[in-house]
Amino acid sequence: MSPRVVSIHYTLTDHSGQTLDSSIGQEPLKYMEGAQQIIPGLEQQLKALKVKDKKKIQVPAAEAYGARDDRFVMDVPLEKLPVKDLQVGQQFQINADPNSPPFVVTQITTTHAVLDGNHPLAGVDLTFDVEIIEVREATAEELKHGHAHGGDGHHH
Numbered sequence: 723m724s725p726r727v728v729s730i731h732y733t734l735t736d737h738s739g740q741t742l743d744s745s746i747g748q749e750p751l752k753y754m755e756g757a758q759q760i761i762p763g764l765e766q767q768l769k770a771l772k773v774k775d776k777k778k779i780q781v782p783a784a785e786a787y788g789a790r791d792d793r794f795v796m797d798v799p800l801e802k803l804p805v806k807d808l809q810v811g812q813q814f815q816i817n818a819d820p821n822s823p824p825f826v827v828t829q830i831t832t833t834h835a836v837l838d839g840n841h842p843l844a845g846v847d848l849t850f851d852v853e854i855i856e857v858r859e860a861t862a863e864e865l866k867h868g869h870a871h872g873g874d875g876h877h878h
């Protein structure tokens with residue numbers, strides 16, 4: 723049997739109830755099961771749902787973006803950074819690998835800047851309010867490409 727292509731509307735909140743992200747007012751999020759298009763802890767709990775189901779899904783940080791890792795926090799002398807008027811929130815690509823996450827400036831002193839390479843949602847337990855909009859079987863083309871097509875999915 724083909725994997726399912728699932729369209730969902732979702733609202734993502736953190737433990738304090740603050741909304742971090744939402745698809746409401748946009749196209750639903752579409753993903754193919756098993757294609758690692760969404761975080762594993764969410765996909766696992768969506769597997770049992772069908773069209774029109776609504777559910778509040780808790781995903782602990784470990785099954786979402788992982789725990790925060792202090793090894794990704796660096797204290798860097800200002801003269802080593804290629805920027806004159808550095809600002810908190812600025813991002814740097816430290817690694818040669820363009821797919822590695824950027825480091826974000828979280829603090830600036832007179833001599834140093836603190837750069838944090840953790841994902842912004844690392845260490846955060848997530849709550850998704852989800853509604854299943856559409857479920858269908860993946861097409862042969864989607865299977866070949868390894869991702870869902872149509873809607874806000876991939877276009878070629």
Ligand code: ZN
Pocket residue numbers: 864867869871876878
């Ligand atoms: Zn494709």
